[in-house]
Amino acid sequence: MDLLRSLPIGLYLEHPVTWLHRLDPRVKLVWLLSFLITPVISNVNWRIVLALGAIAITLTARIPFRALRQQAGWLLIVCTIAFIVTCFVNDGLAISSQPRWPDSALAIAPATNYQYILLQVGRFHVTRHSLDLAINLSSILFVLIYSSSLYLLTTAPEEITAGLEDLMQPLRRLKIPVTEIALTLTLSLRFIPLVLEEIQNLFRSVTTRAINWKKLGLRQSFNLWLIVAERLLENLLMRAEQIAIAMEVRGFTSPDRHRVQWHQLRLGISDGVALGILVLFWWVRLVWGWAA
Known part of the structure; x- marks a missing residue:
């Protein structure tokens, strides 16, 4: 899988x-x-x-x-x-x-x-x-x-966000944070593969243990998947924190001060x-x- x-x-x-x-x-x-x-x-x-x-x-x-x-x-x-x-x-x-x-x-x-x-x-x-x-x-x-x-x-994904940011430039006159929206969208698109990777790793860890689900019963099976979901949430929060630390180390304070050009239009x-x-x-x- x-x-x-x-x-x-x-x-x-x-x-x-x-x-x-x-x-x-x-x-x-x-x-x-x-x-x-x-x-x-x-x-x-x-x-x-x-x-x-x-x-x-x-x-x-x-x-x-x-x-x-x-x-x-x-x-x-x-x-x-x-x-x-x-x-x-x-x-x-x-x-x-x-x-x-x-x-x-x-x-x-x-x-x-x-x-x-x-x-x-x-x-x-x-x-x-x-x-x-x-x-x-x-x-x-x-x-x-x-x-x-x-x-x-x-x-x-970088091209999508760069194109959206350029097309939304007129919204700056309405005090809408266009750059922040584009940056958030870029990070979201980049975070999706990390989510899929974590789900895949947890699914493989469960299947390799050859758990007999019939013996566990409905209640214990539900508790097991609840533990897996909790572990998934912890891993995703840890990944998000790592991304935030990496941006801070590189001096990223705000999109206006630390401009990142993802794609040349x-x-x-x-x-x-x-x-x-x-x-x-x-x-x-x-x-x-x-x-x-």
């Missing part, structure tokens, strides 16, 4: 370095926000285009399949389950409202092939409304999670092309992507 490499989402891919890695983190962050915002009040066609666009970006960047296998696999399973469940959900979700069934004259009219019920399996049926709702739900779920994981996969030609495509992206969304 290796928690540092088996997480289904949030891992950073250091190698190979793709064109997505080389983009400025601010540009990638604006693109991510566009993928998260544009599905709101959009039609189903736009959401499907977003899902296909995210897959196309992954293919053109030539991201190894091993890096996407876990997170894409779980995401596809969740989206498939959401799609199937929503398809067979009752029309109106058990809410008292105006019936959605077509007029009886329309239903028996020989001049039209309109069918509101698309599939019926016993007491369950798939209607046009439930199918549209299922496509909307599964597509927006895929876009939101996949685009976020793709951003984390191709952007280092520079816009290149590829960033300009990405921003140009982003303008076209938003133009298409405003013209064509609205919900009916």
